[in-house]
Amino acid sequence: MTTTKSDSRSTKNPQGGKDGAVVENAKATSHRELPPLPPDYSEEKDGVSVLLFYQYVEPLWTSSQHRRALRKLMELCQQNKITGRGRVAPEGMNCTLTGNSRGMRQVCQGLREFDKLFWETDFKITDRVPKSKQFKSLSVRKTEELVAYGLKGDAVAPSLTHFQGTHLEANEYHEALQDPDAVVVDVRNFYETALGAFNPPPGGAKLVDPKLRNSIEFSRWLVDPDTQKELNGKKVLMYCTGGIRCERATALLNQMVTASEDNNNEKNENENQKTDHAKNNDEPKSSEDADPSFACKPKGVYELRGGIERYVKTFPQGGFWRGKNYLFDRRMEQIPEGRSMEDVEREIDSVCCVCHRKWTVYRGQYSCASKLCGVPVIVCTHCTTHATENPQSLQCDLCRENYRPRAAQPDLAKIKRKAEEKVLAGSGGEKDTTNNMRPAKKGKxxxxxxxxxxxxxxxxxxxxxxxxxxxxxxxxxxxxxxxxxxxxxxxxxxxxxxxxxxxxxxxxxxxxxxxxxxxxxxxxxxxxxxxxxxxxxxxxxxxxxxxxxxxxxxKDDDPFASTTFQAREFPPIQ
CATH class of the missing domain: 3.30.70.330 (RRM (RNA recognition motif) domain)
Incomplete structure (x- = not known):
């Protein structure tokens, strides 16, 4: 998308926030009272409310807890006539719901009463949305993962307790975007980025687009040597639509950094040993020896709390945001409240995938026909007939340039084991001033x-x-x-x-x-x-x-307690 170096937007704000920020809008609802109903609220006249929220759970819910959480969410939504989409997995909940403003708040309160964990949840409520944007039905799916990172289960999912990035409120993130020592990473899919992205000011942070077709490719992008060079020694600022993708993304990066600690110190010695051994024994290098090390150590890993959705509300004139925020509900898109659609669309250079005419709207179920792709593509109103009759001809920008991630899929289970070994051993549980990892809950x-x-x-x-x-x-x-x-x-x-x-x-x-x-x-x-x-x-x-x-x-789980210790000569291989 097109980026601009400067503009003449007004920074005046009745609440006095810097750069036009409505500071109150930057605050998360976690551990706070829910926002009150709109003034003079009328269910008949005020349209509907949209609720976005997610909540990760550690340790994972058991099968019975998983089913119970699913039933509770369905019960609360049905009681309050709420529609929308939801995913409930052993690792938590992720929902986009629509309904009347009062009922929406009752759903939030009901979840807090169901489990105190939901007091941590940042419930993002948007009131007075046109009724035409309401979901027609309720669909809540029982899944294995909230976001398709390919990280389901304890074996590979990075611990948020130990490795989650540092949250920045929207106004704090805005300040961080002006830091020349920072790198901004958009962890959304590239077709979302085509409609809008952050444009840090001249002399500020550098924007990096991983060019993701889906979230599963993110770990491959992280281990790419070029990526490591971009992030090494920098403050890494990640962002996504509402925050959920950044939770796992920041944790994944911090976990990789932790797992690789001390590798670089031993690298030369190990390589020399391997070379000498190979020369003396004429042995080829094993596949394990050929594994590349993760040579990246950021100065800190941060994420935008509440995502673009909250940043745009905090900065009605857009701040450093350019274009539209692609949404996964019936609103389809979000723009800064203080800007016109015409003004916003001038900042976007996305085009129809058929005629290559400028077009800024995803409509219809058109997708890339290339093998192993299938991402949404933009089709303008002039080309809908052609696209419908010739779906095999549709191609996204990445496939058109024959782009594929270069790095192989890393062994995420192995990386997690290495990182958690260091946490258990005492090298990863402290607050790390270099990586900004969260300390273990048991204390420093x-x-x-x-x-x-x-x-x-x-x-x-x-x-x-x-x-x-x-x-x-x-x-x-x-x-x-x-x-x-x-x-x-x-x-x-x-x-x-x-x-x-x-x-x-x-x-x-x-x-x-x-x-x-x-x-x-x-x-x-x-x-x-x-x-x-x-x-x-x-x-x-x-x-x-x-x-x-x-x-x-x-008291009860000391492995060396005289009453419970069992000597085993061999490790439990199977």
């Missing part, structure tokens, strides 16, 4: 203590055994008989294998209870100085201390 490590005699081991091979771990942690000198003292120390090392939450299989990590704090300290020192390797395994094992949780959390 500076308010907790670590176990002096417990270690966390990761990067273990599937061939790991308790005996190999014991011998690696307390090495045996080249002597025929092991000393009685050393044999006792070996036998006193206890190992608790860690399992994947979903598959319940070993994923290369364990906790170790050492015989003494002194021996644990010695292992940490050797791991830092020379590295620790298991017999027959080339790669170093990563070693760190285990941090204590709150006492009441540890």
């Amino acid at each position: 490590h500076d308010s907790r203590e670590r176990y002096s005699d417990r270690l966390f081991l990761s990067r273990l091979p599937l061939t790991a055994t308790v005996t190999k771990i014991q011998q690696a942690l307390i090495p045996v000198e080249t002597e025929t008989v092991i000393s009685t003292k050393k044999q006792k120390q070996h036998n006193s090392i206890r190992v608790h294998w860690l399992r994947d939450q979903e598959t319940h299989s070993f994923y290369g990590s364990c906790m170790v209870h050492m015989p003494s704090a002194a021996l644990a300290s010695d292992v940490i020192a050797r791991a830092s100085e020379t590295g620790i390797r298991l017999a027959g395994h080339k790669k170093r094992v990563k070693v760190s201390y285990v941090w204590k949780r709150k006492e009441d959390d540890m």
Whole structure:
């Protein structure tokens, strides 16, 4: 779309906000009273209200909780004559609803009474919308994922508790757009971006369009080397329509950064070891060795709370927004209240996919005919007959330029395991001033203590055994008989294998209870100085201390409790 470098829009505002901001509109409804009914409200005269909201849940709802939440939403909507669309998944709710203003607020309040979690929800209500924009029926689907990122389930979905980006209110985001050290990332699909996008001021942030056909491509875009160069060392500002896509997108980036920490420090050493080994043994590199590292460390990862929808309400003259906000309800689009449609359309350069005449409206169910695409395309009124009769001829801009994401799909389950290992081990739970990750809910490590005699081991091979771990942690000198003292120390090392939450299989990590704090300290020192390797395994094992949780959390689930600990020589592979 066309971007402009400057304009002469008025910045006057009766509420005195900077750059014409209506600051009150920037505030989320989370943990606040719902907005009151419009003045002199009349159900007959005031049209309908539109409600947009989403709420993620951690840990995931169980099957029964999932069904119960679905029933409650349906019950509240039916009682209040609400129509619209909704998705209810084990990870939460995502809804766009229409109905009378009073009933809409009763739905919000009903959800808060159903589960206190919904006090966290940012209910975005737009009143006095024409009745013609009301959904005709109610459709609530039971799904596995709220947004199709391909992240369903605990095995791959990044934890919002640990990795969610920092929320910025609309007026704060507006200020951040003026930072030359920032990069703005539009996490919507490219056909939405064609109608509108942020245009940071000269000397401000740089806008980056990932050119997504769908959200599943986002992780491939993140691991692209060119993307990493764009984001590295920058403040990353993400935005989407209403905020939901940014929740997972920011968490995914932060999780990748956490999973890759220390990789760059070891990269040269590991590459040299691999090269020497290959030269000496004439062995080809394994596919694991060929995996590219994630070499990106942003200065912070942020998201626009409430999305474009709230920004446009906060800045009636548009602020740094240009064009239309593509919507997924019967309104179809949103423009700044203080601007005319004619003025807005002059900023857009989207065209009809048939005749290439300027056109700024998606109408009808036309989509790209290219294999593995199928995204919506713009067809003007002059070309509807041709498009209907020749749907195979329709092609989106990305397919026309033969664009495909370059990077392969990353192993998201592996990335999540690595990141969570570091959180568990104590390297990812602190507030990170570089990545702006949220701390774990259990508190920062500076308010907790670590176990002096417990270690966390990761990067273990599937061939790991308790005996190999014991011998690696307390090495045996080249002597025929092991000393009685050393044999006792070996036998006193206890190992608790860690399992994947979903598959319940070993994923290369364990906790170790050492015989003494002194021996644990010695292992940490050797791991830092020379590295620790298991017999027959080339790669170093990563070693760190285990941090204590709150006492009441540890009473029933201490893996080394004398009444519950079970020694297992081999990890639970299956």
